Amino acid sequence: MSTDVLLLIVPAAFGGVIWGIFGGALPGISPSITMALLLPLTYGMDPTAAIVMLAATYVGAEYGGSIPAILIRTPGTNAAAATVVDGYAMKEQGRAGEALGISLYSGFVGGLFGLGVVVLLAEPLSTVALAFTPPAYFALGVLGLSVIASLARESLVKGLMAGVLGLMIATIGTDPVTGVNRFTFGSPELLSGIPPILVMVGLFAVGELLAQSGEIGWRQAVPERARIRFPGPALWRRIALPQAIGSVIGAFEGMMPGGGGAVSSFLAYNEARRWSRRQDEFGRGSPEGIAAPEAANNTVACTALVPILSLGIPSSNSAAVLLGGFLLHGLIPGPMLFVSHSDVVTGLFAGLLAANIAMVIVGYLMMGPCIWLVSRPRPYLMAFIYALVVSGVYAIETSLFHVGVALVFGVVGYALRYFEVPLLPMVLGVVLGFMVESNYRRALVLSGGDHMTFLQDPVSAAFLTVALLFLLGSTARHALGTRRRRGAELPV
Amino acid sequence: MNRDLALGTSGAVIAGGYYWLAATIPDSALADAVGPQGLPIVYAVVLLLLSLILVARSLRTANLEPRTQALGSRIPAPGFHLPRVLGMLAIGVVYIAVVPWLGYVVSLAGLLFAVTWYLGGVISRTIAIVAVSGAIVFWLLFVRLLGIAHPTGVWGQLF
Amino acid sequence: MTVFLGGSVSRVAVLVLAALGSACAGSTEPRRVVTLVTHSSPGGGSDVFLREMIPHLTRVMGGTFIVQNIQGGSGAKAMAAVAGARPDGTLVYATTPTFIYTSLLSDPAARYTDLEPLVNLFFDPEVLYTAADSTFATLGDVLDRARTGRGRWGAANPASLERQVMERLKQRAGVAPAITTFEGGGDMLINVLNHTLDMGVGELQEIRAQLDAGRLRLLAIVGDERLPQFPDVATLEEQGIALAVRKFRGLAGPKGLPADVIAAWEAAIPKLLDDPTYRQLYTDNSLQPGFMPHAEYAAFMRAFGAETEAFLKQSGVIQ
Structure with missing residues (x-):
């Protein structure tokens, strides 16, 4: 590759990453919106630089989403929802810098792994996407939902209730099979359903604002040292396994159309917990609980390129914007791209490498100011979070209706906190509800109503078996835990 | 009334309301065997069952060990605090109501000022300065840099 | 959503709606600039189309054109x-069947x-296709399968022109296959490639990459005439099934457009379509002038709207 191409690509990668971290960190501005906002600007650019910039934005946004998740308990992106739990717990313990360091470092590891997969295996792996039939997607959704059982810490019943409420929210909008409107009350704003990020921002950010405003004693913000600690050797060893788990799960999820970062983060979180030697720390500030989902969603940012490069099929909204970027520059992604425009493909790979390095540099420089910002006096901090929420949520579809919806979910979030119902099962239900329902019904239409189709499809059968094992395992743990707890102190 | 009982009751009410709405989804000639009502009805029934389990369990434990259920929650019993929470919510609602008229910058400055004052309990010049400059920073960020068309309000017609 | 919530919150929702209704979106663009409005996001179908056309x-027309995405x-x-x-002609909207649906x-x-409706520019040819390595060589094979066994057909979206095509084809051919819908063309394409579906319907543009790579086979054109790029593929009418749709791409404006604005567009578009460089571009993008x-166009739109409404009512999607 010549130096003048590199001179175009490297700045494009840095620019994209900065833009991406920034957009990803603003709750409501999803990676796809961040990329879409950038797209018109890339119109006049060199095609390779433009594509690199868009891909780098995706990489940056997936890391950026974890910043507010850790610092203000609000996922900036869908995929950062799983990071909220342990990230915010660490922040509460005064370990925000460490949490951000783990997120950044894990994102880097995941990104490099994903890039390696794309470079070496893009063409052969395109068959992975083709293995996914409607029954397989349904089973994947069920597998994701089975995580609810282990997210529901104290009460399985409450966790399941939250999950079902999430599934109910996901039914709002156009019915996936017949096209009739369900629960929309004639409103065009609800035709395409309620975006999951709205539910998350409402439940976490607005709910937290409401809950904190009702607290009596104003806890002082824990003073933060604005120094970032990267994982030391001991921690490094400890988070290696969750990172590996996250990277592998993310690699597969990225390749499946419709999978996306959020599902992979939850699955990675769950798996990291299962294989951890310190399971009890999860939910109370475990570094592993950040490493796994963050490695996963950054891997997705790279492997999402597999279906788009090899098949020309976007696997997520972000990939769809990237596809638009290709088309705007007269490039048609698909099997022929490697032949007809191999220079663009190599340029993109080089750009992604630069983007992952840029992410570490930019991410590191941004941490100090971010931590400084969230260490301001409480009333100011909360006022700015409120302002951030109403501004960011509006941007999804420039809709005040959405701001109202976020406030409504804030009330729901407050109520759930009051009733001690865990929030994540509801998020999971909202994220997966549509995928589960549409593919369940689609599979039955195709099989003529025969439920055996879910067992005949090998991918589906495998996923459903794993989901069943999860459920049995978690239920057994719950039963044991309840017995052990009886008579002892209540859990904190 | 303990919280689980209240939660179970609300859950049952939600399940009922949702069931009613789901049952009235019109039939379609394009419908599959499950239909657009199929899974919503299943969800409603499952939620109802879970709610009933919770109600039953809370009634049983309420007799054995009263009030332990509420100890884990960090939100105290409603009453005294609810007005504060509603006030916080009202600020957001007022923002939505006025932003089409007053425009983004003015409304946001108002929101920043109101929240800081509401939670801090004091009015000072600092709060006003922070609110106004904060709103300008947000405007630069969202409108100028990201190019998101936040409402301009009446100012858009004046200039 | 109000389902889950008590009275105080539905009042919030009412407030929100009221605020929304009163928000009037006035354009403050300076004159001589024409804003082309699309409902698609940057990078989406209509957006790319407009940006390439500008x-x-x-x-051809002079002046300045900008794209505004109102999603x-x-x-x-x-x-x-x-x-x-x-x-006054400063704001026009890029139409697709979506706005009718x-x-x-x-x-x-x-x-x-x-x-x-102002003028129409293009049609997106809709085609029926199958996987190149499937056992179906012709549309007849697919219909035979639907007659004798379980046919499985796919359309990109639940309530869409593509769904309408498949439902009508089913009626007119007198077969009873299972028709499934997906969340967009790419999603469905995968299910054609992995043989979950016998046949799919979609825009030529969407499947172009796979077609060029020889992984898909065209079965029929769902339009009035054959496509110059694929002269060997017969239309549905030629194959004995009276079914043709025209997925339009045109422009519309507010009611009461002045005659000179209409005349300017009517004069400019034929010139634009004849422009050799632009012709190259839109032919590459599989658009039919x-x-x-x-x-x-106004009469066409009325007919299209009436037919769509009839279909949706007949199938019970709307009352």
Whole structure:
């Protein structure tokens, strides 16, 4: 590759990453919106630089989403929802810098792994996407939902209730099979359903604002040292396994159309917990609980390129914007791209490498100011979070209706906190509800109503078996835990 | 009334309301065997069952060990605090109501000022300065840099 | 959503709606700049189409053109913005069948009938296709399968022109296959490639990459005439099934567009379509030129709307 191409690509990668971290960190501005906002600007650019910039934005946004998740308990992106739990717990313990360091470092590891997969295996792996039939997607959704059982810490019943409420929210909008409107009350704003990020921002950010405003004693913000600690050797060893788990799960999820970062983060979180030697720390500030989902969603940012490069099929909204970027520059992604425009493909790979390095540099420089910002006096901090929420949520579809919806979910979030119902099962239900329902019904239409189709499809059968094992395992743990707890102190 | 009982009751009410709405989804000639009502009805029934389990369990434990259920929650019993929470919510609602008229910058400055004052309990010049400059920073960020068309309000017609 | 919540919150929702209704989206663009409004997001189908067209349109018509993406409500917001704009030709809307479907399926503030069709530019050819390594060589094979065994056909979206094509094909061919819908063309394409579906219907543009790589086989054109790029593929009519749709791409404006604005567009579009560089571009993008002047386009739109409404009512999607 010549130096003048590199001179175009490297700045494009840095620019994209900065833009991406920034957009990803603003709750409501999803990676796809961040990329879409950038797209018109890339119109006049060199095609390779433009594509690199868009891909780098995706990489940056997936890391950026974890910043507010850790610092203000609000996922900036869908995929950062799983990071909220342990990230915010660490922040509460005064370990925000460490949490951000783990997120950044894990994102880097995941990104490099994903890039390696794309470079070496893009063409052969395109068959992975083709293995996914409607029954397989349904089973994947069920597998994701089975995580609810282990997210529901104290009460399985409450966790399941939250999950079902999430599934109910996901039914709002156009019915996936017949096209009739369900629960929309004639409103065009609800035709395409309620975006999951709205539910998350409402439940976490607005709910937290409401809950904190009702607290009596104003806890002082824990003073933060604005120094970032990267994982030391001991921690490094400890988070290696969750990172590996996250990277592998993310690699597969990225390749499946419709999978996306959020599902992979939850699955990675769950798996990291299962294989951890310190399971009890999860939910109370475990570094592993950040490493796994963050490695996963950054891997997705790279492997999402597999279906788009090899098949020309976007696997997520972000990939769809990237596809638009290709088309705007007269490039048609698909099997022929490697032949007809191999220079663009190599340029993109080089750009992604630069983007992952840029992410570490930019991410590191941004941490100090971010931590400084969230260490301001409480009333100011909360006022700015409120302002951030109403501004960011509006941007999804420039809709005040959405701001109202976020406030409504804030009330729901407050109520759930009051009733001690865990929030994540509801998020999971909202994220997966549509995928589960549409593919369940689609599979039955195709099989003529025969439920055996879910067992005949090998991918589906495998996923459903794993989901069943999860459920049995978690239920057994719950039963044991309840017995052990009886008579002892209540859990904190 | 303990919280689980209240939660179970609300859950049952939600399940009922949702069931009613789901049952009235019109039939379609394009419908599959499950239909657009199929899974919503299943969800409603499952939620109802879970709610009933919770109600039953809370009634049983309420007799054995009263009030332990509420100890884990960090939100105290409603009453005294609810007005504060509603006030916080009202600020957001007022923002939505006025932003089409007053425009983004003015409304946001108002929101920043109101929240800081509401939670801090004091009015000072600092709060006003922070609110106004904060709103300008947000405007630069969202409108100028990201190019998101936040409402301009009446100012858009004046200039 | 109000389902889950008590009275105080539904009042919030009412407030929100009130605030929304009173927000009027006025355009404050300076004159001589024409804003092309699309409901698609940057990078989406209509957005890319407009951005690619602008340099050529500028050359033919003069002036400045900018693209404005008004997303949300599946086109409802864009329609409302255009319907409420001054009818002076500074704001035009890029039409696709989506705006008719949204008007019929929901209760938007402005419907397609509240807009003035201006001119049509193109048609997106709709094609029936199967996987190249499938056992189906012709449309007849697919129909035979649907007659004798379990046919499985796919359309990209639940309530869409593509779904309508498949339902009508099913009626007219007298077969009873299972018809499934997906969340967009790419999603469905995978299910054709992995043989979950016997046949899919979609825009030529969407499947172009796979077609070029020889992984798909075209079975029929769902239009009035054959495509110059694929002269060997017969239309459905030629194969004995009276079914043709025209997925349009045109422009519309607010009601009451002045005659000189209409005349300017009617004069410019044929010139634009004849422009050699632009012709190269749109042919590459698999678009079929389909200029219709104002009067013809308005009549076409009325007929299209009526037919779609009839289909949706007949199939019970709307009452």
